[in-house]
Amino acid sequence: xxxxxxxxxxxxxxxxxxxxxxxxxxxxxxxxxxxxxxxxxxxxxxxxxxxxxxxxxxxxxxxxxxxxxxxxxxxxxxxxxxxxxxxxxxxxxxxxxxxxxxxxxxxxxxxxxxxxxxxxxxxxxxxxxxxxxxxxxxxxxxxxxxxxxxxxxxxxxxxxxxxxxxxxxxxxxxxxxxxxxxxxxxxxxxxxxxxxxxxxxxxxxxxxxxxxxxxxxxxxxxxxxxxxxxxxxxxxxxxxxxxxxxxxxxxxxxxxxxxxxxxxxxxxxxxxxxxxxxxxxxxxxxxxxxxxxxxxxxxxxxxxxxxxxxxxxxxxxxxxxxxxxxxxxxxxxxxxxxxxxxxxxxxxxxxxxxxxxxxxxxxxxxxxxxxxxxxxxxxxxxxxxxxxxxxxxxxxxxxxxxxxxxxxxxxxxxxxxxxxxxxxxxxxxxxxxxxxxxxxxxxxxxxxxxxxxxxxxxxxxxx
Numbered sequence: 001x002x003x004x005x006x007x008x009x010x011x012x013x014x015x016x017x018x019x020x021x022x023x024x025x026x027x028x029x030x031x032x033x034x035x036x037x038x039x040x041x042x043x044x045x046x047x048x049x050x051x052x053x054x055x056x057x058x059x060x061x062x063x064x065x066x067x068x069x070x071x072x073x074x075x076x077x078x079x080x081x082x083x084x085x086x087x088x089x090x091x092x093x094x095x096x097x098x099x100x101x102x103x104x105x106x107x108x109x110x111x112x113x114x115x116x117x118x119x120x121x122x123x124x125x126x127x128x129x130x131x132x133x134x135x136x137x138x139x140x141x142x143x144x145x146x147x148x149x150x151x152x153x154x155x156x157x158x159x160x161x162x163x164x165x166x167x168x169x170x171x172x173x174x175x176x177x178x179x180x181x182x183x184x185x186x187x188x189x190x191x192x193x194x195x196x197x198x199x200x201x202x203x204x205x206x207x208x209x210x211x212x213x214x215x216x217x218x219x220x221x222x223x224x225x226x227x228x229x230x231x232x233x234x235x236x237x238x239x240x241x242x243x244x245x246x247x248x249x250x251x252x253x254x255x256x257x258x259x260x261x262x263x264x265x266x267x268x269x270x271x272x273x274x275x276x277x278x279x280x281x282x283x284x285x286x287x288x289x290x291x292x293x294x295x296x297x298x299x300x301x302x303x304x305x306x307x308x309x310x311x312x313x314x315x316x317x318x319x320x321x322x323x324x325x326x327x328x329x330x331x332x333x334x335x336x337x338x339x340x341x342x343x344x345x346x347x348x349x350x351x352x353x354x355x356x357x358x359x360x361x362x363x364x365x366x367x368x369x370x371x372x373x374x375x376x377x378x379x380x381x382x383x384x385x386x387x388x389x390x391x392x393x394x395x396x397x398x399x400x401x402x403x404x405x406x407x408x409x410x411x412x413x414x415x416x417x418x419x420x421x422x423x424x425x426x427x428x429x430x431x432x433x434x435x436x437x438x439x440x441x442x443x444x445x446x447x448x449x450x451x452x453x454x455x456x457x458x459x460x461x462x463x
Contacts, residue, residue: 049164050112054122055100057157064100065093065116067144068131075132089130092118101127102152109153110137122160176200177461182207182216182430182454185227200229204246206274207253209299211327211351211384211405213414213434215452219322220266221250223274223299230279237392239333243279250274250299267310269321269358269367270301291333295349299325307365317360318370327351329384342391342398349385351405354378380409397422412438420458428458 055061068074069090074081092098099122103113114134121127134140141149151157176187187202206223207216216222225248232242250272276297282289301323310317329349336344355378357370371378388401404415414436422428432454 050106051104052162052164053102053155054160054162055102055152055157056119056160058096060151060157061098061100061116062093063148064144065090065098067148071143073134073143078132081131089116092130098130101129101133105137111140111149111152112137114140176202179459179461180430181456182432196231196233198231198234200231202227202229204248206248209325209327209353210403210432210434211297211329211349212325212353212380212382213405213436214322214353215434215454216253218255218266220253220255221268221272222253223248223250225249225274227276239390239392241279243277243281246274246276248274265319267319267321267358268305269323269356270304272299272301272323274299291335293331293333295327295329295331297325297327297329305367307360307367310360310367316362319358319360321356321358322353323356324379325351325353327384331386338389342389342400344387344389346387347385348383351382351384352379355380380407382407395424397425397428410440412436412440422458422460425462426460428460430456430458 055064069086072080074086076082076085089098097119098116099119101113101115101117102111104110105112112135115127115129116131117127117129134143137149176185178185184205185202186204187200189201191199193199204225204227208214208219225246227244227246229244230242231240250268252268276295278293278295280290280292281294282292299322301321304323327349329347329351331345331347333345334343335346338344354375359368359370361368382405384403384405386401386403388399388403390399391397399418399420401418402415403418404413406413414434416432416434418430418432420428420430432452434453435451
């Protein structure tokens with residue numbers, strides 16, 4: 001009985017000692033891994049910028065595969081790979097169906113990732129390796145030897161470079177000149193009241209009002225003025241401003257397409273003022289509106305021209321004029337990323353304008369109104385929408401937009417698209433295509449609603 005008890009105690013003590021040794025061993029291993037990983041500078045934020053390539057030289061791949069086989073270095077989930085599995089993968093190497101996925105460290109020429117992968121995985125964002133990848137350059141050198149390791153560094157073999165191409169577009173905040181015939185802008189002064197905020201003052205121009213389907217060569221006025229743009233924090237996207245305030249006035253402009261205009265001309269009928277305010281103003285109410293931008297725009301004729309202001313015209317010259325225009329719209333930006341093509345945005349709004357039918361009457365030496373209606377009854381009201389995709393980074397910047405509106409006053413509408421593209425935010429173009437539907441051509445209002453296509457080259461100078 002004593003011998004049995006002594007035997008049980010001996011087994012119990014030896015079992016606990018062995019367990020303690022295994023526990024201490026595993027803890028020591030974890031501690032060593034922690035110490036070793038902390039010795040290396042972490043550059044995980046630069047993974048997409050590190051040099052990457054695929055080794056697709058069949059002879060060189062066989063050499064590397066053979067070194068792993070000789071050193072018994074193939075692992076699957078941390079355990080030595082089965083011989084049968086290694087043989088299957090070797091047959092794939094013989095058939096040229098295996099390549100090597102390789103990545104350098106960010107700050108030197110050493111490797112931090114090595115994996116055998118199937119050639120079918122080369123198009124994947126994260127290829128699935130055939131065996132556990134080797135994520136330490138010194139251990140990799142121990143397996144394949146210094147000669148092959150140096151050869152990989154020198155890239156003296158067939159390989160495919162898959163390093164990410166990065167085109168940095170720097171948006172300046174000093175003297176930004178945007179030469180676009182439709183909406184030019186010249187920034188001439190900037191200042192700051194904090195560390196990252198910025199105030200920008202620019203001269204701007206505007207030709208036409210798309211929200212009421214009135215292109216520049218019909219409107220008879222070109223708006224010019226000064227705008228103040230405020231950035232609470234400077235970023236890479238110039239459209240991420242906090243607010244933008246614009247004030248200006250309308251000036252007479254010539255019409256480049258005289259042959260396409262109606263017989264009854266459109267004139268500027270008085271001194272006018274332009275006002276616009278846009279920004280993420282709703283964010284002050286709640287953070288849920290962070291990407292919602294409001295845009296308020298108005299054009300007001302505050303003083304009508306007298307007879308003498310029109311110069312010399314034919315007797316009883318009839319013309320039409322848009323004296324006032326108002327618009328309220330919102331746009332929801334950065335809704336989702338459209339497969340890295342750009343950010344989806346959408347918006348909607350309301351717009352109104354009046355249309356006056358006037359006559360320069362030489363008999364009375366005055367300008368008379370040919371319609372016996374109250375000014376408020378001359379307003380036409382629109383519902384508008386727009387959906388688009390924009391991309392402000394990379395080599396090519398673009399803004400592709402579909403827009404339209406419906407005149408709820410007269411029951412007709414318009415639709416169209418705009419395309420704006422730039423290379424390195426320097427050279428580009430803008431195209432607008434607009435069409436109408438449901439218009440009654442018998443109304444003189446419809447004479448100024450023809451379909452149109454407009455193109456403008458863009459040159460942007462930033463210094």
